[in-house]
Amino acid sequence: MTELRAQAATTEPDVRVGDAREIAFLVFVESRLLEHYRLAAVILGNTAEAEDAVHDAIERAWRRWATLQDVERFDAWVGRIVVNECRDRIRRRQRRPAVTDISGSIGASLVAPDELGASADRDEIGHAFAALNPDQQIAVALRYYADLTIEQIAERVGAPAGTIKSRLHHALALMNAELVRTASGGLV
């Protein structure tokens, strides 16, 4: 019996009698969870970090849920928090190595720890993407991975459409420059 009790105390319930708010929140979250996770992994290039980012974003959403005025906007609201969390993580990552930019490339210190491994690190597109700043990376991911329109990206990140348009334009120019530089044998 003692054993049973110990087991009962440590086992997580399969069926937990929950609070209606909790459940509603989780049901809302559930409908887009995979989508958020994939986008975060695309932006961050690392599934473990993507899990952490989405977790932290959803936790933040849970804490601030009461501030959401319009429940119909739940998905968009969480989507923006997820993207913001990714951006903060890229920024923190950039700050961590104290800018020892030996290659002279603006992207060299930004290369994400990529679980695709060394081969992916050598990937030209990967280097070009890593050369972008966090906002540019997010805009590119939303445009070329999530297939959002300029307007949808603007809504997702909370910036004017014009800003997104020029941000994407600069991002592609920068990536192109990186591709050219890589192809010409520049340091990577």
Next chain:
Amino acid sequence: MPDQWTQNDDSRLRTWLASRAPTDLSPGFVDRIARIPETSPSSERALQPTRFRMLIVLTGRSWRLLAVAAVALATVGTMLVGGSAALRPALPAVVNVDGSWATASEPALEIDRSPGDRRPLYWRASSYDTFTLRGWTTSAPSTSGRQANQALLADTLDAIPKTSAREVDTFVVTPASDVFHVAFGPIDPVSIDRSVTLNLAGDNGFLQSISVSGRDPYKITAAIPVDGDVPGGVTQNRLRAAGTDYPPAILARYLGVPSGAMGPAARALLAHVLDRAKTKTNNHATPYDVATEIVNELRDVVYTYNTNILGLCDNSSSIVECFAQFKEGYCEHYASTMAILLRANNIPTRLVEGFLPGTLDPATGRESIRTDGAHAWVEVYFPSYGWQMFDPTGGGRAQAVALPMDSFVPLPSATPRASLVVPSIGPNDRPRG
């Protein structure tokens, strides 16, 4: 390498980005997400709680629990109905168990029954052996495959006692949704016309549920306890006379009361119930007497069937203690309280989830189950008769039919009384004693 960004670069970029996207969520990650509300505080106001009725969060391995669940997406409003077409099995979900929320009532199952069979039957989905203060789970889970039409319970600890009279019947169950992951059937399942995986507690242990997915109809055969004064049939006095010679495996698994499950209020409630059962039986209360007394007690009007008890108790204390103290809650509270009070009195119990009897069309023999019939109840083990169901939920929800009285059956030690309490049906017709 051209100087301009090209369409080729576009597609290389798309391919590269897509290659970074993982295919699926890991169970551990889903679990972390599902725990967020438990582990962090949140600000108070959000959706109006009155719109949400009886709710159960499913976490972890609970996808077995079906999805009595998933359907209740409808409770959360129209936005979700479009948004979450494919509720993945491991994710938290919602059960709405209150009929008054009419718009949440979605088709769940269609069951074709034998001609003339009009018994109200509870449709079991899953049983649980371990109480965790906030809910129920399966300890030592294992699985075991069964071929189509092979005996399901043979070689498990849940094999039906040979001494128990059963009526074997078949039911063709058609899920009305993809969300169900287990088979439904009345107590106890015998076979099913497709190969399935049994989810068991312990190796070759006790049946928790039968994994079945998709919307294809399945034919389930069940052996239903025969009520009445026939050999092996179940009557009130026979269950009184069943004694307490429980199989050791039953005792090992179905008596667990975790520390903290019962506080002062639950202990007082148990003492009160035992006291009354003893008074009524001249100090010879049997497990059946205690069980019916608990049903009577919980069906009393002082207990309020309330699907919204937000904030009544904190999120860490035992739901049994909370219910005993505040006397307000829904089926999970009623059933958990009954199961734990009996266990505390060394009577083996388990919690069962599934659907209440649906609407039977006598002309076609087709029973329609809707999602708002999701329910939780209790099974109590009686030597020689096996598991017998009890539904303590008040508020008029329970539809359990009282067992028949019978001719005199001598009890091992006590003198049975002919006019003992019959489980009442509604909340207001409790025989006061």
